[in-house]
Amino acid sequence: MSKKLFVGNLSWGVDRDSLYQAFESFGEIEDARVITDRDTGRSRGFGFVTFTDDESGTKAMEEMNGKDIDGRPLRVNEAMERQERAPRRDSW
Numbered sequence: 001m002s003k004k005l006f007v008g009n010l011s012w013g014v015d016r017d018s019l020y021q022a023f024e025s026f027g028e029i030e031d032a033r034v035i036t037d038r039d040t041g042r043s044r045g046f047g048f049v050t051f052t053d054d055e056s057g058t059k060a061m062e063e064m065n066g067k068d069i070d071g072r073p074l075r076v077n078e079a080m081e082r083q084e085r086a087p088r089r090d091s092w
Contacts, residue, residue: 002030003057004079008046010034011070015043022069023049027056048079 007019020032034047051057057078065076 001054002050002052003054003061004048004050005057005061006046006075006077006079007049007064008075008077009072010043010045010047010074011072012043012045013070014047016047018069019047019049023051023060023064026051026060026063028052 005023007023010019014034016032016034019034020029023029023032028051030050030052032047032049035044036042037044049057049060051060061076061078064074066073068074
């Protein structure tokens with residue numbers, strides 16, 4: 001079973017490749033993604049890393065939480081399922 005991690009407090013310079021590289025030593029990664037603002041394309045300061053197995057994800061979470069990347073301490077937790085939101089109203 002896979003394990004998805006939330007990775008917060010990312011510096012603006014962290015992209016998908018550098019996020020992947022920071023976590024790849026813990027095991028096989030299914031997906032690494034830095035979330036960007038849809039209008040500007042800039043990083044929103046967080047991302048997700050999905051490991052193919054629980055054990056690798058747990059080890060990565062324990063060892064990477066608080067670790068300094070690009071001068072900022074990471075916050076790494078198990079990702080929560082996204083809740084449904086009401087449709088967005090751009091104009092009234």
